[in-house]
Amino acid sequence: MVVPLKDYPGVSMRRLKVAGQIAAGTTYIELDDVQVPVSNLIGQEGLGMRYVMTNFNHERLSIAVGVTRTARVALAAAFAYVLKREAFGKPLVDQPIVRHRLAKAGARLESQWAWLGGPTTMLKAQAGLVLRECADTAVLLFGGNGYTRTGQGALAEMIYREVPGARIPGSSEDVLLDLGVRQLVKLYKAKTKALESPASKL
Incomplete structure (x- = not known):
């Protein structure tokens, strides 16, 4: 109501x-x-939870899209920083460990884009994990600057604080991963049964 x-x-x-x-x-x-x-009163009395549940996937999808974009902003900020920041006379990006961290976060981020057309529960859960990886990477690569709310690392620090707010709404990732597997099991059983039916053997 x-x-x-x-x-x-x-x-x-x-x-x-x-x-x-x-x-x-x-x-x-x-x-x-x-x-x-x-x-x-909105709708029929007693059906409130059903109405809420019909909106879950829309909410999860919009969260996942926004979170994925935020992860890209965090990683882009870190990338720009390591290209210009020098240590021991060379840009940070010349250090293999820095490139490795960028590659690891970047691989997860790029795979997340493929999920945007997939199962919504898994997509939303994965989005929070990808954001965490990219935010961690950004803060660590900014070093001390990534721990301050002002200056060059302010954006990375802010995104890092936003990670729990992306992982919790729309159901936490533990709940969503469990739901996703249960949905896959249900789908697997239905498809297997359909393959075993006499009609499928014609």
Whole structure:
């Protein structure tokens, strides 16, 4: 149902301080004997969870797309930095260990783009893992600059703080990976049964 929030009897709100996604305005809302008109009911009574569940995959897909883009921003910032930052008279990118870290994160990021057309539960779970890898890489390659909220590493540091906010909403990756495997098992059994049917042997 639609519940008016601001200055409405029985509604109290308290802003929650979170690590990232500051602009989201995360708020604790408490409803105490709130009265709303019957006309504020959305859909049929008792079907609220079903309505919420029909939106899960849309939410997960939009999160995955945004998170994948954020991972690319983090890795691009690190890439630009190691091309210009010098240590021991050479750009950081000349160090094999730096190239290895870029390659490892880059490989995961590029494979994530292929997932964007695949199973949504696995896609969303993988997106958070890829973002974590790319954010870690960016912060580590920025070195001390990656640990500050100002200067050259500010973007990498900010994205690093946003990682949990990408991995938790839309169901955590543990829940999604389990759901994804259960869906694959169901699909496998259905396809195997179809192959064993007499009609498939014609």
